[in-house]
Amino acid sequence: MAFLKNKKYLYLSGAIALLFIFWFAFGSESSEAPAIYTAPERGTFEVNVTTTGELQAKNSTSIRGPEGIREFRIYSVPIQRLIPEGTVVEKGDFVAELDRSEISSNLQDAQLELEEAESQYESAQLDSTLNLSQARDNLINLEYAVEEAQIAVEQSQYESPAVQRQVQIEYERAQRELSQARKNYKTQVRQAEVNLREIETDLKQEQREVQRIREVMEKFTIYAPENGMVIYKRNRDGTKVTEGSSISAWDPVVAELPDFSVMNSETYVNEVDIQNIRSGQRADIGLDAMPEKQLTGRVTSVANIGEQRPNSDSKVFRVTIEINEADTTLRPAMTTSNTINVSKLQDVLYVPLETIHTVDSLNFVFKRDGLNVTMQQVVLGLMNDNDVVIREGISLDDELFLSTPADTSGIPKTYLPAEVREQYDEEELKSDPLEDTKELTPDEENPETEERPIEQSGPDSSAGRSSQ
Missing domain, CATH: 2.40.30.170 (Efflux pump adaptor protein, beta barrel domain)
Known part of the structure; x- marks a missing residue:
C-alpha cells in the first residue's frame, strides 16, 4: 500500500517536472x-x-569710425588698436585706433597737388603783373606820341595845306592807337583777373582737399560718444569686429554701448x-x-x-x-x-x-x-x-x-x-x-x-x- 502511494507521488512529481521543462523549452523563448x-x-x-x-x-549707441572715407577711394580700414570688450568707458575715453597708412598716402598726394596749384597761382600772378606792366608802358608811349603829333599839328599852320593835312592825319592816328590801347588794357586786366580766379579756385579746392583729409585722419582715433560698456560689433556672418579686422566704409561701426535697461x-x-x-x-x-x-x-x-x-x-x-x-x-x-x-x-x-x-x-x-x-x-x-x-x-x-x-x-x-x-x-x-x-x-x-x-x-x- 505504501509502495502504491509513493508511486502515485512519483508520477505526480514527474508530470510537474515535464510541465516546467516544456515551459522553459517553448514558453520562455517566445519573442x-x-x-x-x-x-x-x-x-x-x-x-x-x-x-x-x-x-x-x-x-545701443554705436561707436563709429570716420565717415566719408569713400571720397578718398578708401573702402575698408584695418583696426590697429582696440580696447578689450566689456571695458566700461566714459564719454571721451579712447576706444580704438585705425590704420592711417592708406589715407596718409592720399594726404601726400593731395599736398603735392596743393604745392603745384600754389606754384601755378604764383606764376599767374607774375605773368599778369609783367603783361600789365608792359601794357601800361605802351599806353604811356602812345600818350607821348599823341602829344608829339599835337605839337606837330600846331607847328604846321605855317606849312602848306598838304603838309597840314598829313600832320593832322598822324595826330588822329595816334589818338586812335591810344584809345585802342586803353581798351585793350582794360581787356587784359579782366583776362588776368579771370585767369587768376580760376587758378585761385583750383588752389582753394586743393587746400580744402588737404584740410578734409586731415580732419578725417583725426577721426581715425576713436573715442567713446557716451558712458557705457564696450561691446564689439557683430558682423552678418556672426563674427565680431576685433583688433586686426577691418571696418567697412559703408558701415564704419567699431563697437556699441548697449542700454541694459531693455534687452532682447x-x-x-x-x-x-x-x-x-x-x-x-x-x-x-x-x-x-x-x-x-x-x-x-x-x-x-x-x-x-x-x-x-x-x-x-x-x-x-x-x-x-x-x-x-x-x-x-x-x-x-x-x-x-x-x-x-x-x-x-x-x-x-x-x-x-x-x-x-x-x-x-x-x-x-x-x-x-x-x-x-x-x-x-x-x-x-x-x-x-x-x-x-x-x-x-x-x-x-x-x-x-x-x-x-x-x-x-x-x-x-x-x-x-x-x-x-x-x-x-x-x-x-x-x-x-x-x-x-x-x-x-x-x-x-x-x-x-x-x-x-x-x-x-x-x-x-x-x-x-x-x-x-
Whole structure:
C-alpha cells in the first residue's frame, strides 16, 4: 500500500517536472513583447517652439569710425588698436585706433597737388603783373606820341595845306592807337583777373582737399560718444569686429554701448516652425549661465525673409523676443533658451504621438475592445513634441496601444461617419491655426492670467518642433 502511494507521488512529481521543462523549452523563448497600453488625457494642451538665442540690447549707441572715407577711394580700414570688450568707458575715453597708412598716402598726394596749384597761382600772378606792366608802358608811349603829333599839328599852320593835312592825319592816328590801347588794357586786366580766379579756385579746392583729409585722419582715433560698456560689433556672418579686422566704409561701426535697461533675445527659427510664430506671442526665457533665473518675454518681430546661417544647411528666420524684466545681471551675448508659447488650449483630449498610425492618408489608433483590438479612425488637432489633440474618434475611457500590435491581420477598422469627416474637412480648409493671435496687452503678458485659445489645426500641423 505504501509502495502504491509513493508511486502515485512519483508520477505526480514527474508530470510537474515535464510541465516546467516544456515551459522553459517553448514558453520562455517566445519573442512576442507584451502589449503596452495608454489612456487619453484631458486638460490644458500647449504648443511651444523651443529655440536657443543670444541676448542683445534693444537700444545701443554705436561707436563709429570716420565717415566719408569713400571720397578718398578708401573702402575698408584695418583696426590697429582696440580696447578689450566689456571695458566700461566714459564719454571721451579712447576706444580704438585705425590704420592711417592708406589715407596718409592720399594726404601726400593731395599736398603735392596743393604745392603745384600754389606754384601755378604764383606764376599767374607774375605773368599778369609783367603783361600789365608792359601794357601800361605802351599806353604811356602812345600818350607821348599823341602829344608829339599835337605839337606837330600846331607847328604846321605855317606849312602848306598838304603838309597840314598829313600832320593832322598822324595826330588822329595816334589818338586812335591810344584809345585802342586803353581798351585793350582794360581787356587784359579782366583776362588776368579771370585767369587768376580760376587758378585761385583750383588752389582753394586743393587746400580744402588737404584740410578734409586731415580732419578725417583725426577721426581715425576713436573715442567713446557716451558712458557705457564696450561691446564689439557683430558682423552678418556672426563674427565680431576685433583688433586686426577691418571696418567697412559703408558701415564704419567699431563697437556699441548697449542700454541694459531693455534687452532682447535674438533667435533663429527654422522654416518649418516659422509659420507658427507671430508678433505678440509670449515666451519663457532661461539663461544658460544662471539656470535658476527664469524670465518672460514677448515676440516683437519676425523676419519675412530667411537666411543661411554658418554651419547650417537649412534656412532660418530671425525672431526678436523682448524681455519683460529689467535685470542688472543681464549682459549681451549671454545664451538663452527660449520657449515660445504658440498656442494654449483648455479642456481638450490628447494622446501620445506614438499611438497615431496613418493608413492611406487617414489617421487611426489601435484601441483595445475587451480581448479584441480595433482600428479606430480619429481626427487630429494641434500637436507638440510629445502629444496630439484628438478632436473626434475616442473617449477618455478608451485604452490605446502605444505601438503597433504584433499581428495586425484581420483587425477590423472603424471609420467615422461620413458627415463627421466632411464637417472636419471643411473646417480644416477654412481654419488658420494662428488666425486669432494678436498683440498682447500688458495685462495679457502675465502668465497666470493669459489664455489665448486658437483654432485647432489639421493633421499636417507641425507646431512644436524644436529649433536649434
